[in-house]
Amino acid sequence: SSGLYLDDMLRSLAMLTAQIMEVDLCVIMLMDQARGRLTVRASSPNLNDRALNFQPIDVDRYVWEKLREINEASFHKDNVRGQASEISTQALERLNPLKDTQFKALLSAPLIAGAEHLGLINCYSSQPRLYTPEDYTLLSTISNQVAIAIKNSHLVDMLAQKNLVKGFFDDLMYGTYDSEDSLRQRANFLGCDLARPHLVTLIEISQMEGEQNGKDVHQASTPSAQTEDERLAAHKRISSIIRRRIQDSYPGSVVHEHENLLTCILCLSKDPNAARLKTWLRDLSRQMRGEQNVRLSIGIGNTCQSISDYRRGFAEASEALQMGQNLHPEGGVTHFNDLGVYRYLYKIARMDDLRDMYQDQVGRIANYDRRKGTDLLDTLETYLECAGNLTKTSGQLFVHRNTLIQRLERLQSLCDIDLQERSNWLTLQVAIKVYKLRSNAS
Numbered sequence: 001s002s003g004l005y006l007d008d009m010l011r012s013l014a015m016l017t018a019q020i021m022e023v024d025l026c027v028i029m030l031m032d033q034a035r036g037r038l039t040v041r042a043s044s045p046n047l048n049d050r051a052l053n054f055q056p057i058d059v060d061r062y063v064w065e066k067l068r069e070i071n072e073a074s075f076h077k078d079n080v081r082g083q084a085s086e087i088s089t090q091a092l093e094r095l096n097p098l099k100d101t102q103f104k105a106l107l108s109a110p111l112i113a114g115a116e117h118l119g120l121i122n123c124y125s126s127q128p129r130l131y132t133p134e135d136y137t138l139l140s141t142i143s144n145q146v147a148i149a150i151k152n153s154h155l156v157d158m159l160a161q162k163n164l165v166k167g168f169f170d171d172l173m174y175g176t177y178d179s180e181d182s183l184r185q186r187a188n189f190l191g192c193d194l195a196r197p198h199l200v201t202l203i204e205i206s207q208m209e210g211e212q213n214g215k216d217v218h219q220a221s222t223p224s225a226q227t228e229d230e231r232l233a234a235h236k237r238i239s240s241i242i243r244r245r246i247q248d249s250y251p252g253s254v255v256h257e258h259e260n261l262l263t264c265i266l267c268l269s270k271d272p273n274a275a276r277l278k279t280w281l282r283d284l285s286r287q288m289r290g291e292q293n294v295r296l297s298i299g300i301g302n303t304c305q306s307i308s309d310y311r312r313g314f315a316e317a318s319e320a321l322q323m324g325q326n327l328h329p330e331g332g333v334t335h336f337n338d339l340g341v342y343r344y345l346y347k348i349a350r351m352d353d354l355r356d357m358y359q360d361q362v363g364r365i366a367n368y369d370r371r372k373g374t375d376l377l378d379t380l381e382t383y384l385e386c387a388g389n390l391t392k393t394s395g396q397l398f399v400h401r402n403t404l405i406q407r408l409e410r411l412q413s414l415c416d417i418d419l420q421e422r423s424n425w426l427t428l429q430v431a432i433k434v435y436k437l438r439s440n441a442s
Contacts, residue, residue, distance in 0.1 A: 006153045010042035013146050018044045021139060023123040025103060029057070030111075030119035030150070038120055040097050057097060096122065105129040107136070109143035113151040115233070121146060165190060165256045169263060172310040180307050192254045196269050199277065200301040200313035202321040203262040205238055205294050206331070207231075235260045238292050242284070249280060265310075274303060281333045295331035299324055302336060319343070326437055345433055358431035361415045366435065368414055376414070377432065379407045384429045388422070
């Protein structure tokens with residue numbers, strides 16, 4: 001059941017189902033997981049010409065769950081007729097892609113593998129027909145076997161695709177390819193044109209613990225209450241949504257998924273200078289936070305114009321993601337070029353745990369802020385960045401000049417170091433940044 005032959009397999013299954021059920025037509029629809037819609041994929045007799053004009057069907061959750069209940073009840077003949085009567089003909093018609101035709105009777109069964117809804121199988125008769133409990137049981141048995149075959153096909157296809165993408169990314173990242181021509185051919189097979197500019201982006205997905213936004217976004221269980229399977233299923237669903245939105249906005253991109261990390265090569269053919277990319281990624285992060293209650297941490301490298309640039313691009317994106325998570329624990333978008341001095345301080349902050357008097361002074365101010373609910377450390381950092389200019393500092397902090405002077409007096413009372421002495425400013429600036437890196441990392 002290789003994914004390369006899924007459509008052939010579905011056509012064969014539709015033909016066998018029509019014969020076994022003794023119906024005039026069998027239609028198999030599969031779910032577009034990202035959009036939550038059903039689309040016709042196979043039929044017997046073949047309706048390809050007509051299927052091209054079918055509109056996707058938005059899934060009605062109520063009807064879907066009722067079909068699932070019928071599917072489960074079909075193996076208990078005493079229950080199936082009562083269950084089936086709960087779904088009206090009108091409700092079933094909402095899942096029917098063949099409306100206003102010569103077919104008079106419809107029998108449906110969901111294609112379910114575990115907890116995943118894969119699609120729907122519909123059987124039609126050209127004459128009025130009252131389906132029996134035995135018919136429901138038989139179609140449910142068939143649909144379960146079809147669902148297993150489809151799931152196996154998806155797994156084979158996904159594994160092959162993931163291995164191709166992973167190998168392609170690894171060769172770009174480590175420069176282990178045989179020749180640039182062979183790498184370009186592999187890229188073309190994956191729908192990626194390396195002659196165009198691309199940009200490496202890493203997206204890490206994490207659950208928002210202890211936060212609720214009042215929306216039905218699969219928040220029935222908190223992250224701590226989730227099983228490992230539930231967590232992986234949630235990451236897979238969210239990754240699918242992100243992948244779809246990337247392809248819609250940046251067609252020609254390639255995405256590799258590993259657990260909660262998406263490694264992306266974004267094609268910039270529509271945005272050559274990446275002028276709108278950061279804004280788009282910030283919007284994506286906000287959308288995922290609101291819709292799925294997840295936090296996205298995103299690291300971006302510089303544009304890759306040639307194949308030799310990608311090794312640097314992967315390293316830059318990885319560094320931007322790692323440092324961005326330390327600087328912005330709440331999530332967000334970090335470009336490598338935005339790191340500034342933090343790039344040089346990051347390793348020092350992690351490796352060197354020795355303290356000096358400047359770190360002690362900064363720690364004392366931070367403790368005061370925590371106890372009193374003040375922002376003196378941020379005030380001092382802004383004051384130093386403005387080179388002691390009171391007007392500029394008060395403007396950036398949006399406070400009155402007198403308020404700023406009062407804060408500086410309070411800061412001086414907490415410090416043994418003379419804040420007016422310019423020779424202390426650079427060391428204090430570095431000490432504040434190192435302190436923040438260490439605090440966020442811990």
